[in-house]
Amino acid sequence: MTFVLPPGLALQKVDERIMTLNVGPQHPGSGHMRIVVQIDGDYIVACDPDPGYVHRGEEKMAEYRNYITNIPHLERPVIHDSCNVLYPYVLGAEELLGIEVPERAKYVRVIASELNRCIYIMYWLAIYGIFLGHSTMFMWPAGDRELLIDLMEKMTGARVTHAHFVPGGVRNDLPPNFEDVCLRQVNYFEKRIKEYAAVFYDNPILIARTKDTGILSRQDAIRYGTTGSVLRASGVDYDLRVKEPYDVYDELDVHTNVMKEGDSYARSKVPWFDMLESCNIIRQALQKMPKSGSVRVKLKPNPKTKGLESVYKRVESGRGSLGCYIVSDAKVEPYRVKLSVPSFRNLIALPNLLRGEKLGNMPSVYWSLNYWPVEADR
Amino acid sequence: MSVIAPKFKLSEFIKSLLDNIFWIILILVLIGLPAVMMILFVIEMPVIDGELLTPFLAFTWMADPTRILPVVHAFMATDIFRVMAFPGFGFAALLAAATIFVERKMLAKLQLRVGPFYCGKFEGILQLMGDGLKLISKEIIIPAKADKPIFWAAPVLFVAAAAAFVAFIPVAPGWVVADVEMGLLGVFAVIGFFPIITILSAWSANSKFPFIGGIRALFQMVSFEIPLILSLLGVVMLTGSLNLSEIAASQSSFPWIVFLPVGAIVFFITMLAELERIPFDLPEAESEIVAGWLTELSGMMYGLVQLGTYLKLYAFAALFVVLFLGGWNGPMVVPPFPVEILEGIEMGPITVGPFPGLPLFTQEMLNGTLWFVLKTAGIIFFILLPRGVFPRIRVDMLLNLGWSKLIGLSFVNIFIALGLLYAGVLGPGGLQ
Numbered sequence: 126m127t128f129v130l131p132p133g134l135a136l137q138k139v140d141e142r143i144m145t146l147n148v149g150p151q152h153p154g155s156g157h158m159r160i161v162v163q164i165d166g167d168y169i170v171a172c173d174p175d176p177g178y179v180h181r182g183e184e185k186m187a188e189y190r191n192y193i194t195n196i197p198h199l200e201r202p203v204i205h206d207s208c209n210v211l212y213p214y215v216l217g218a219e220e221l222l223g224i225e226v227p228e229r230a231k232y233v234r235v236i237a238s239e240l241n242r243c244i245y246i247m248y249w250l251a252i253y254g255i256f257l258g259h260s261t262m263f264m265w266p267a268g269d270r271e272l273l274i275d276l277m278e279k280m281t282g283a284r285v286t287h288a289h290f291v292p293g294g295v296r297n298d299l300p301p302n303f304e305d306v307c308l309r310q311v312n313y314f315e316k317r318i319k320e321y322a323a324v325f326y327d328n329p330i331l332i333a334r335t336k337d338t339g340i341l342s343r344q345d346a347i348r349y350g351t352t353g354s355v356l357r358a359s360g361v362d363y364d365l366r367v368k369e370p371y372d373v374y375d376e377l378d379v380h381t382n383v384m385k386e387g388d389s390y391a392r393s394k395v396p397w398f399d400m401l402e403s404c405n406i407i408r409q410a411l412q413k414m415p416k417s418g419s420v421r422v423k424l425k426p427n428p429k430t431k432g433l434e435s436v437y438k439r440v441e442s443g444r445g446s447l448g449c450y451i452v453s454d455a456k457v458e459p460y461r462v463k464l465s466v467p468s469f470r471n472l473i474a475l476p477n478l479l480r481g482e483k484l485g486n487m488p489s490v491y492w493s494l495n496y497w498p499v500e501a502d503r
Numbered sequence: 504m505s506v507i508a509p510k511f512k513l514s515e516f517i518k519s520l521l522d523n524i525f526w527i528i529l530i531l532v533l534i535g536l537p538a539v540m541m542i543l544f545v546i547e548m549p550v551i552d553g554e555l556l557t558p559f560l561a562f563t564w565m566a567d568p569t570r571i572l573p574v575v576h577a578f579m580a581t582d583i584f585r586v587m588a589f590p591g592f593g594f595a596a597l598l599a600a601a602t603i604f605v606e607r608k609m610l611a612k613l614q615l616r617v618g619p620f621y622c623g624k625f626e627g628i629l630q631l632m633g634d635g636l637k638l639i640s641k642e643i644i645i646p647a648k649a650d651k652p653i654f655w656a657a658p659v660l661f662v663a664a665a666a667a668f669v670a671f672i673p674v675a676p677g678w679v680v681a682d683v684e685m686g687l688l689g690v691f692a693v694i695g696f697f698p699i700i701t702i703l704s705a706w707s708a709n710s711k712f713p714f715i716g717g718i719r720a721l722f723q724m725v726s727f728e729i730p731l732i733l734s735l736l737g738v739v740m741l742t743g744s745l746n747l748s749e750i751a752a753s754q755s756s757f758p759w760i761v762f763l764p765v766g767a768i769v770f771f772i773t774m775l776a777e778l779e780r781i782p783f784d785l786p787e788a789e790s791e792i793v794a795g796w797l798t799e800l801s802g803m804m805y806g807l808v809q810l811g812t813y814l815k816l817y818a819f820a821a822l823f824v825v826l827f828l829g830g831w832n833g834p835m836v837v838p839p840f841p842v843e844i845l846e847g848i849e850m851g852p853i854t855v856g857p858f859p860g861l862p863l864f865t866q867e868m869l870n871g872t873l874w875f876v877l878k879t880a881g882i883i884f885f886i887l888l889p890r891g892v893f894p895r896i897r898v899d900m901l902l903n904l905g906w907s908k909l910i911g912l913s914f915v916n917i918f919i920a921l922g923l924l925y926a927g928v929l930g931p932g933g934l935q
Contacts, residue, residue: 146711154790167898256790258781258895264614330782331894485897488790
C-alpha cells in the first residue's frame with residue numbers, strides 16, 4: 126500500500142544549489158519566531174516567516190474576565206509598550222460603558238503613552254543595533270531607557286507592566302513634583318538620543334549596509350497594509366495621532382515624520398524621529414495639563430453594557446496602528462475582544478522584501494519592520 | 504573467542520582512539536614531558552654560557568646558593584625558555600590575557616557599563632580565569648554527523664598555528680624564538696594556514712551555519728591575504744631583507760610608517776579582517792549565522808579557539824610594530840644596572856658580592872622590551888576600538904574592499920617605496 130502525500134506536503138525536488146536555513150526559533154537573530162530561508166550562495170531566493178511560537182490566547186482569555194480584570198493580561202503582548210497596547214481597549218470600554226473621562230486624566234494618559242512609546246523604541250533600537258553587530262548601540266539605548274522606566278515607576282508604581290490605564294481615567298494621580306522631574310528627565314533624554322546620530326545613524330558603515338536594502342515602495346507599503354514607522358518610512362504621511370486624534374491629541378501640536386526612501390535605513394530612522402517628537406509632545410502636555418482635578422471616574426463594581434453593542438478603537442502605538450474591537454452582549458464580560466496588531470501587518474511585507482537580498486541583510490531588514498513576535502501571536 | 508575482551512574489535516578500538524584523540528594527546532603530554540625530563544638527566548648536554556646545563560646540574564644551587572644566578576642565566580639561554588617563556592608562548596599568552604581583560608573593561612567604559620566586576624578583588628581581574636575554568640569543566644559535545652578526527656584536531660591546530668606565528672616575532676635585540684633569514688615569508692606561510700584550519704573545522708562539523716561561516720572565513724582570509732602581502736612589500740624593498748630582526752633594527756632612526764603610511768593603513772585594515780574583528784567579523788556574525796564556524800564547538804574546544812584568536816591578535820599587533828613602528832627601537836629610558844651591586848655592596852664590616860650572574864638582562868634588552876610592549880599595547884588598543892564604534896559589514900562590501908580598493912592602495916604603497924628607493928632618499932641601511 127502506498128501512501129500518497131497531498132500536493133502541499135509532497136517533497137519538492139529542489140535545486141542542489143539551494144540550501145534551506147531554519148533561522149529560529151533558537152537563533153540569536155530571529156526572536157520568538159522562525160524564518161525559513163532558502164539561499165542560493167549568499168542570495169535569498171525564498172523566505173517563509175513562521176510565527177506562532179508564543180501564542181497565548183489573550184483574546185480568548187478576555188472573554189472570561191470583566192472589563193477591569195482584563196487590563197493586566199491584555200498588556201502582556203508587548204510589555205515594553207504596555208500603555209499603548211491597553212489604550213484602544215480602554216477607549217473602547219469607555220465608549221461601551223458610557224464614561225466621560227476627566228480632562229487631567231487624558232493628559233496623564235498622553236504623557237504615559239508617549240513615555241512608553243520611547244521606552245519601546247529604545248528597546249527596539251537596542252536590538253536593531255546588536256542585529257547589525259553594533260554592541261554600543263545595544264548598551265546605550267538599554268541604559269538610557271532606564272531614565273524613562275524610572276519616570277514610569279514614579280508615575281504608576283511598576284517598572285514595565287504598568288496596568289495604569291483603566292476605563293474612566295488612570296489608576297493613580299501623578300506623584301507630587303512629577304512635572305519637574307519629568308521635564309528634566311525628558312530634556313536630558315532628548316539630548317542623549319541626539320548623540321545616537323553620531324555613533325549610529327551617521328556611521329558610514331551603517332549607511333552603506335542599510336541604504337537601498339529591502340526597499341518597500343509607497344504603493345507596496347499601502348497594498349500590504351503596513352502601518353506605523355514602516356508606512357511612514359515609505360513616504361506615506363499617516364499617523365493616527367494626527368489623522369484620527371484620540372483623547373487630547375487634537376489640542377497638541379503633533380508633527381509626523383516621513384521619509385521617502387523606504388529602505389532599511391529609513392525604517393530605522395523614523396522611530397528615532399518619533400522619539401524626538403514624543404519628547405516635544407510630553408513637554409506640550411506637561412504645559413497644558415490642568416494642575417489639579419480628578420483623574421478617575423469611580424466605576425460601579427462589574428460594570429456592564431445595555432445591550433448588544435460593538436466598538437472599534439485604534440491608537441498609534443510604537444509599531445503603528447493598534448486596534449481593538451470589542452463586542453458586548455449585556456454581560457459582565459465582553460463577548461469578544463479582538464486585537465488588530467501592527468506587528469502582524471508589517472510581517473506580511475517580509476517575504477517580498479527579503480527575496481533577492483543577501484543573507485547579511487536578513488537581520489536588518491527583518492528587524493527594521495518593527496516586528497514584535499509576541500504581539501503578532503497574542 | 505577471547506575470554507578477556509569478548510566483544511573486542513580492532514576497528515572499533517581504533518575508532519574509539521580517534522574519538523578520544525584530544526584526551527590521548529593531553530595524557531601523552533602529561534606523561535611524556537616528565538619522561539623527557541628523565542631522559543635529559545642521562546644525556547649529556549652542551550655547555551651554555553659557561554654552564555653545563557643538565558637538569559641534574561641545575562639543582563646544584565640547593566647545595567651552593569651562589570650558583571642560583573649562573574644557573575638561571577644559563578637556563579635563559581636555552582631554547583626551552585625562549586619557546587615556553589619569554590619571547591614565545593608564555594609572554595604572548597600573558598599579553599593575550601591582558602588584552603582580553605582590557606578589551607572587556609574598555610568596551611564597558613565605552614558602553615556605560617562596568618564590565619567584569621566581581622571576580623577577583625580588583626575590578627574583576629580574575630574573570631578570565633573563571634571563564635577558563637568554566638570552559639574546561641564543560642562537557643564537550645560533538646555533532647553526531649561530524650567528521651570527528653578533523654573536528655577534534657582543528658582547535659588544537661589553530662592554537663599551534665597561532666603559536667608558530669608568535670615564534671617569528673622579535674621582541675628585543677637577539678630575543679626571538681625563530682630567527683629565520685626568510686622570516687617574513689615564514690609569517691605569510693603561517694597566516695596561510697588559518698583559512699585551511701577554519702574551513703576544515705567548519706566543514707567537518709557537518710552543520711549548515713558553521714559551513715556558511717567557514718566559507719565566509721575562507722573568502723575573507725584569502726581575499727585579504729593578497730593586500731596583506733602586497734602592503735608589506737614596501738618595507739621589504741626599503742630594508743632589503745626578509746629577516747624580521749633586521750627589519751626592526753633598520754628602523755633605529757625612524758620608523759617606516761613615516762615613509763609608508765599608506766602601507767601601514769592597508770596592513771592595519773587587512774589585519775582587522777584576518778583577525779575577524781568587528782567590522783569584519785562576518786564569519787562569526789551572530790544575528791545571521793549564529794556563531795559562524797564556532798557554532799558547534801563546545802567547552803574547551805571553543806576555549807582553545809579563543810586562545811588562538813587572541814594569540815593571533817597579539818602576533819599581528821607585534822608584526823605591525825616590528826614592520827612599521829620600529830620594533831624595540833626607542834629612546835633609552837631604562838636606567839643602567841647599578842655598578843655598586845656588581846662590584847659588591849659594602850655593609851659596614853662585611854661586603855656582599857660581587858654577584859657573578861648579574862645583571863640577568865642587559866639594559867638594551869629591557870629597554871627594547873619596554874618599548875615593544877608599549878607600542879604593541881597601543882596597536883592592540885586600536886584593534887579593539889572599532890568593536891565599540893562600528894557595525895558589521897556585508898560580504899559583498901568586504902570583497903569589494905579587499906579586491907579593488909586595498910590592492911590598489913597597496914600598489915600605490917609599492918610605488919611610493921620604489922620612488923623613495925630610486926630617488927636615492929632611502930636605501931638599504933636607512934637615510935642616504
